[in-house]
Amino acid sequence: MQNMQRIYQNPPTHLVAVDCIIFGYEQEDLKLLLFKRQLPPAQGEWSLIGGWVNEDCTVEQANQHVLKTLTGLEGIPMEQVSIYSKPDRDPGGRVISISFYALINVQEKGKELEKQFGAEWFSVKELPNLIFDHNEMVADALRKLRFDGSKTLLGHGLLNEEFTLSQLRSLYNSIYDKEFDPGNFRKKILSLKVLERLNKKDFSESKKGAFYYKYKPDNEIEYNERIVNLK
Amino acid sequence: MQNMQRIYQNPPTHLVAVDCIIFGYEQEDLKLLLFKRQLPPAQGEWSLIGGWVNEDCTVEQANQHVLKTLTGLEGIPMEQVSIYSKPDRDPGGRVISISFYALINVQEKGKELEKQFGAEWFSVKELPNLIFDHNEMVADALRKLRFDGSKTLLGHGLLNEEFTLSQLRSLYNSIYDKEFDPGNFRKKILSLKVLERLNKKDFSESKKGAFYYKYKPDNEIEYNERIVNLK
DNA sequence: GCAAAAGTGTTCATAATACACCCATGT
DNA sequence: ACATGGGTGTATTATGAACACTTTTGC
Known part of the structure; x- marks a missing residue:
């Protein structure tokens, strides 16, 4: 000083x-x-x-x-x-x-x-x-x-380590205060190739069950596209 | 204190x-x-x-x-x-x-x-x-x-009040260190509807002459699209 | 069988890109 | 007449949004 x-x-x-x-x-x-x-x-x-x-x-x-x-x-x-x-x-x-x-x-x-x-x-x-x-x-x-x-795909931190795409979509719904289309959202997210599917399903929200996903290791993740269009 | x-x-x-x-x-x-x-x-x-x-x-x-x-x-x-x-x-x-x-x-x-x-x-x-x-x-x-x-369309500040689309494109070229396609750049910029064309041409860079443009008043400008795709 | 979420596929509209081509004119 | 930048049009591809349809299974 x-x-x-x-x-x-x-x-x-x-x-x-x-x-x-x-x-x-x-x-x-x-x-x-x-x-x-x-x-x-x-x-x-x-x-x-x-x-x-x-x-x-x-x-x-x-x-x-x-x-x-x-x-x-x-x-x-x-x-x-x-x-x-x-x-x-x-x-x-x-x-x-x-x-x-x-x-x-x-x-x-x-x-x-x-x-x-x-x-x-x-x-x-x-x-x-x-x-x-x-x-x-x-x-x-x-x-x-x-x-x-x-x-960048949010979820890290907010969700559990393992989560379903429906949970992720609900999270995005709440952050952006709108309803993302289930089909389009799933396609978009999977196209980013930052998640890997696990051989486990969550049956708490549907009879069919939804696969759990988790993030790939950070060093394998790269974002090149937009996920949400802001206006 | x-x-x-x-x-x-x-x-x-x-x-x-x-x-x-x-x-x-x-x-x-x-x-x-x-x-x-x-x-x-x-x-x-x-x-x-x-x-x-x-x-x-x-x-x-x-x-x-x-x-x-x-x-x-x-x-x-x-x-x-x-x-x-x-x-x-x-x-x-x-x-x-x-x-x-x-x-x-x-x-x-x-x-x-x-x-x-x-x-x-x-x-x-x-x-x-x-x-x-x-x-x-x-x-x-x-x-x-x-x-x-x-x-947001840059140019305010950096360019003169009145400028041609070629000048604007050169500016963008220098900022992003790449060559924007003349035709596509012009269409993109004009589609933003933030510039107005003047009845004046600049003949310093071509025989045909390029129209001068200037920004519309700030309060008429609204940006809804991306201008450049960052990767 | 039906409801309900999971997941896939199809269609249509729009936007980005590449590039061909015409225009105007000073030399 | 031709070279040069100005400016327009078109074909192709990629992306986004809407939505129909199929799958699975508990009730």
């Missing part, structure tokens, strides 16, 4: 924060994990989780640290969404914030979060008012998620 | 900078405006221009301020590209930097910049070594530019 100020002659410094937008999927519905804010200002209101960026780490590392500290989750891939820097966006002071989103499996990891950390899952269609500009952050993250899902 | 620290109990603060990636177009070639760095560290080496984010402004405003101060350019639309936050990315100290790109007209505005501000235009194909991680910033900005140009 001394060193830097000597060289750069005391330019202003800022609090820099990261905020995590945690998406989950359950019961044909895209969900968002929200927390009751623990400290003032706006203590007790619904909020994303966030934390400070420290001296010796990147914003990505800071974000992973926040996620681990406040939810116990580790090694979840996260996507950077945007920067928020209006001087008055946080009534507690001038904070520059960088947002990331994560996709997690509600079945596997979501339930204990609700208990241990006082978190709650909300449908993205019925979100409460969030503190500061967090609603805007969520909207931006959802836009980024839709964009990412248009060129 | 007092206020904020009282509430937030002294989390670390950071120097936050913005960096401007300035693209231009001249002689069928996409160019980048570089400057000799004025202050240590790395004084005298080729660099992007940048500056500090102040207390009372957004990063977008800081970026506009830098551009105005260091080039005299005002009101140029800029696109945010990414954040760079490796703790050791700037040997002068821990600086978190946010990059933006701008498109400017070399003919109209570029020449005096070279004289007044000691700047120099480089072909993006033959860039010198830049300080810190600035080469990475440029690469990221170019990727973002290509992406933006795939769903």
Whole structure:
């Protein structure tokens, strides 16, 4: 710090924060994990989780640290969404914030979060008012998620390791808020050649049974086509 | 500052900078405006221009301020590209930097910049070594530019107010480093319905002459299709 | 046998690509 | 008259969307 100020002659410094937008999927519905804010200002209101960026780490590392500290989750891939820097966006002071989103499996990891950390899952269609500009952050993250899902097959994180094409289609239905045609969706997804079919069927949703699929190893996956047409 | 620290109990603060990636177009070639760095560290080496984010402004405003101060350019639309936050990315100290790109007209505005501000235009194909991680910033900005140009018609800023379709095609050729088919390019661009043809021709490049076009007013422009297929 | 999801096939409309060909005109 | 870039038209292929149809099996 001394060193830097000597060289750069005391330019202003800022609090820099990261905020995590945690998406989950359950019961044909895209969900968002929200927390009751623990400290003032706006203590007790619904909020994303966030934390400070420290001296010796990147914003990505800071974000992973926040996620681990406040939810116990580790090694979840996260996507950077945007920067928020209006001087008055946080009534507690001038904070520059960088947002990331994560996709997690509600079945596997979501339930204990609700208990241990006082978190709650909300449908993205019925979100409460969030503190500061967090609603805007969520909207931006959802836009980024839709964009990412248009060129990369989502499911990793949100679904179980093994899933049926119907489950995947329901996930896409919920993310894009529309009904994909079953036949066309299946053809499109299989044409990407990123999934491999297992010799196992899920009989919970039909008598005939639907084959389970899983992702090929990451290093065998390459995306060359669009999956969803955004307009 | 007092206020904020009282509430937030002294989390670390950071120097936050913005960096401007300035693209231009001249002689069928996409160019980048570089400057000799004025202050240590790395004084005298080729660099992007940048500056500090102040207390009372957004990063977008800081970026506009830098551009105005260091080039005299005002009101140029800029696109945010990414954040760079490796703790050791700037040997002068821990600086978190946010990059933006701008498109400017070399003919109209570029020449005096070279004289007044000691700047120099480089072909993006033959860039010198830049300080810190600035080469990475440029690469990221170019990727973002290509992406933006795939769903929005570029030319605003880079070309003159009035331009021919051949000029526009040459611009696209230089940005994507490939040869667009003249006939198909023209059909694609006109199908977007964002240009209007003028009753004027440019005879400098052919005997027959090519019609000038200009953009329709912004509020009449809407993009629904892709222009370039990225793979 | 029938309902219901799984899965396949067919058709039609649209978009991308390659490329042939006409136009205008200065030399 | 011909070379050159401007501009138009056409054939081929690839892709997307709509939807009919077949399969399987529990009830």
